[in-house]
Amino acid sequence: MRAATPVLMSFALSLLAATVFGGPAAADTTTLRMTWYSDGNEGEVMADLLKRFHEQNKDIDVVLDQVPFKAINENLPVQLASGQGPDMARVVDMGGLSRYALDLRPLLKDPAYWDSNFGPFLAWMRPPGETQAIPGFMTQLTVSGPFVNKTLFEQAGIAMPGETASWEDWAKAVKEVAGKVQAPFPLALDRSGHRFYALAVSEGTKVFGANGEPEVVDEGFKRTAQLVYDWHKSGVMSKELWGSVSGTAYRGANDEFKNAQVVMYLSGSWQTSQFAKTIGNAFDWVAVPNPCGPGGCSSMPGGAGLIAFKGTKHPKEVARLMEYLASEPVLAEFYARALFVPGHLGLAKKGIDYPTASPDVAAALKVFTASAAKISPIAYRTQGYTNSRIIFNAVISRLGQAVSGETTLDDAYKRITADVAQQIAERNKK
Amino acid sequence: MTDSPLASPSARGTGAAVLAELGRVVVLPVHLAMRLLDGPMRGIQRVIGARRMAYLFLLPNFAFFGLFVFLPIGINIVFSVTGGTALFPSERPYVGGDQFAYLLDCGSYLDPGTCREDHFWRGVANTIKFVVFQVAAMVLLSLITALVLNMKIRGRGFFRAVYFFPVLLSPVVVALIWKWILQRDGLLNAAITTLGGQKILFFVDPSWAMFWAVFVSVWAHMGFYTLILLAGLQAIPADLYEAAEMDATPRWRVLLRITLPLLWPNMIVVIVLALIKGAQTFDEVFVLTGGGPGTATLMVVQYIYETAFSNQVQNFGLAAAASVVLGVVLFVLTLLQFAAARRKEV
Numbered sequence: 186m187r188a189a190t191p192v193l194m195s196f197a198l199s200l201l202a203a204t205v206f207g208g209p210a211a212a213d214t215t216t217l218r219m220t221w222y223s224d225g226n227e228g229e230v231m232a233d234l235l236k237r238f239h240e241q242n243k244d245i246d247v248v249l250d251q252v253p254f255k256a257i258n259e260n261l262p263v264q265l266a267s268g269q270g271p272d273m274a275r276v277v278d279m280g281g282l283s284r285y286a287l288d289l290r291p292l293l294k295d296p297a298y299w300d301s302n303f304g305p306f307l308a309w310m311r312p313p314g315e316t317q318a319i320p321g322f323m324t325q326l327t328v329s330g331p332f333v334n335k336t337l338f339e340q341a342g343i344a345m346p347g348e349t350a351s352w353e354d355w356a357k358a359v360k361e362v363a364g365k366v367q368a369p370f371p372l373a374l375d376r377s378g379h380r381f382y383a384l385a386v387s388e389g390t391k392v393f394g395a396n397g398e399p400e401v402v403d404e405g406f407k408r409t410a411q412l413v414y415d416w417h418k419s420g421v422m423s424k425e426l427w428g429s430v431s432g433t434a435y436r437g438a439n440d441e442f443k444n445a446q447v448v449m450y451l452s453g454s455w456q457t458s459q460f461a462k463t464i465g466n467a468f469d470w471v472a473v474p475n476p477c478g479p480g481g482c483s484s485m486p487g488g489a490g491l492i493a494f495k496g497t498k499h500p501k502e503v504a505r506l507m508e509y510l511a512s513e514p515v516l517a518e519f520y521a522r523a524l525f526v527p528g529h530l531g532l533a534k535k536g537i538d539y540p541t542a543s544p545d546v547a548a549a550l551k552v553f554t555a556s557a558a559k560i561s562p563i564a565y566r567t568q569g570y571t572n573s574r575i576i577f578n579a580v581i582s583r584l585g586q587a588v589s590g591e592t593t594l595d596d597a598y599k600r601i602t603a604d605v606a607q608q609i610a611e612r613n614k615k
Numbered sequence: 616m617t618d619s620p621l622a623s624p625s626a627r628g629t630g631a632a633v634l635a636e637l638g639r640v641v642v643l644p645v646h647l648a649m650r651l652l653d654g655p656m657r658g659i660q661r662v663i664g665a666r667r668m669a670y671l672f673l674l675p676n677f678a679f680f681g682l683f684v685f686l687p688i689g690i691n692i693v694f695s696v697t698g699g700t701a702l703f704p705s706e707r708p709y710v711g712g713d714q715f716a717y718l719l720d721c722g723s724y725l726d727p728g729t730c731r732e733d734h735f736w737r738g739v740a741n742t743i744k745f746v747v748f749q750v751a752a753m754v755l756l757s758l759i760t761a762l763v764l765n766m767k768i769r770g771r772g773f774f775r776a777v778y779f780f781p782v783l784l785s786p787v788v789v790a791l792i793w794k795w796i797l798q799r800d801g802l803l804n805a806a807i808t809t810l811g812g813q814k815i816l817f818f819v820d821p822s823w824a825m826f827w828a829v830f831v832s833v834w835a836h837m838g839f840y841t842l843i844l845l846a847g848l849q850a851i852p853a854d855l856y857e858a859a860e861m862d863a864t865p866r867w868r869v870l871l872r873i874t875l876p877l878l879w880p881n882m883i884v885v886i887v888l889a890l891i892k893g894a895q896t897f898d899e900v901f902v903l904t905g906g907g908p909g910t911a912t913l914m915v916v917q918y919i920y921e922t923a924f925s926n927q928v929q930n931f932g933l934a935a936a937a938s939v940v941l942g943v944v945l946f947v948l949t950l951l952q953f954a955a956a957r958r959k960e961v
Contacts, residue, residue, distance in 0.1 A: 588909075
């Protein structure tokens, strides 16, 4: 008993000290969870910014859960539906997840700042019919566009088509280059509905009918589908990308482009920092303006938004964090270090300095920023449409079947129309 | 306790003594617990009778199965008769048999292109094709391998280990290894070009893609079935072979008249397991081909996964209905297999 007394005493004192000194602080600390995916170094940059935020706001601790892009599209919706989602997440399918979004407007100190700087993009994040909510901000504005292996063009001795060249001009040029330098992929398009629409909008598709509902298969759409189909037949595009997977699976050509096997690669601005890092001095590459068609030379806008969710138990703290991250100096630093095209109108107007960018990267970002100015209103509307991914997925799934020879283009058109109607009906079932 | 084998004199080496002590430490609490339970168990037996005690012992396991097998099956059935995109059954509108009607709406079941949900039927057709080729190849190759490994050959233990090794690998690892071998710049194409041939795009041609899906699956799982057949072969009494040898019976006749008939129960196990596993194939083929090109290697389970999870509209109802259809088919197949086995035994 004599031996046990000092042990018990010291235990009791430790407990008291923990209650007096550690207790209140620990109890007052709010932990927020942010789910995040990265294409390049933006996860590191965000982690750094969150650390700085915590130094200034000791009462809020943010846990950054870095996950693969696939988890954002497939797991996050289930988590949110079950009420087990994070407080915030970086998402691409903003329309699809808009029903879970938290309206930050009543919690923000200066909602007008958000309206004026993120205004056009807020519509992408709002649930249908909602016109006032502020669910989050854009971590970047992306612009789809082609990267070209300049070295392969030089080796082939062929001049690159000019700024207003059509898709057909580029297809002809890259096929010639690939033939001369023995590159297996003259033209590569990410197997993604979003990228397909970079062509389709330029080819004049309208996407929506007079009643505002989607009418996907129109003349512009058919022209584009025929182009993609013919390119696969003639060898401009290799079946290995669009024809080697099934359904809605995304398939990029990053590795093939990095290995100098692709002459022209239609992807987008988000790849810039990755290519700068992985290609290095292996060959010269450039970003070129989106090729043109009867509908113009439009790219597809896109991007990722950091969205707050209404399932959060700490809306005030979430709003404080969002205000910090969306503030002009912090966001400017984020865009500059992550090498992103700004999704903040004020910063876009002022222009971002990219101090770490190499000349290649700076030039590419300049091209993408210029492309952003030429984006068609149809492209903006399509991107902002709540069910856009239903359309995108139906298109690649069915067109993929036609490309691999399983169905005809006409059958693919019928199936796309049916798939879109069926899935929208399923979503609207109450 | 002193007469326990653990404490026998033969066990009293240095290491053995330690093991014996350890064994006693482990056994003692179990022994005590058993003694404690003894009284209540006798009481229960007195009340419900000895025969009903069997059900009492089955109950804990049944509760476990109920929670993790029967409850999910029940939830799946509920989802199959509801619609919409909500996750919780209470928020999902009842649609009756609509999901099944949509799924089974076909002009001709032999032509998936005429079906409303053609992806499901393409998955069904591919799965049947996959199962037929895979089970045939699997049974034949496993049998040949088991017969050879049952012979007195040099390095028999080594070969048995080698054939079993792929079974230990994760299906995803298996698929990735073969993807590296088969892709455009993979090992196989490197070998082909070194020999002066042209690169073959294995995952672009539908027939090649299906061939490799079957091949990789057989490669990965053959060891398991070989082991089952090997166990069956070793259980055949040696005196039957000795008698056959004394009669100078030809080898092929020994195989047909002694080995195969006596191996039949093991063959049934192999066929049933291969059939069920084949129909459930997903991960290997998904990683290897992604279901492509087009939908040439899209399996039913991949269809279910994509419909429920990877499409933007996560159609749990349709996926659940497809799961029910698959479950029923598997159940019927298993019953048929068992009926066939029973008839053979009679």
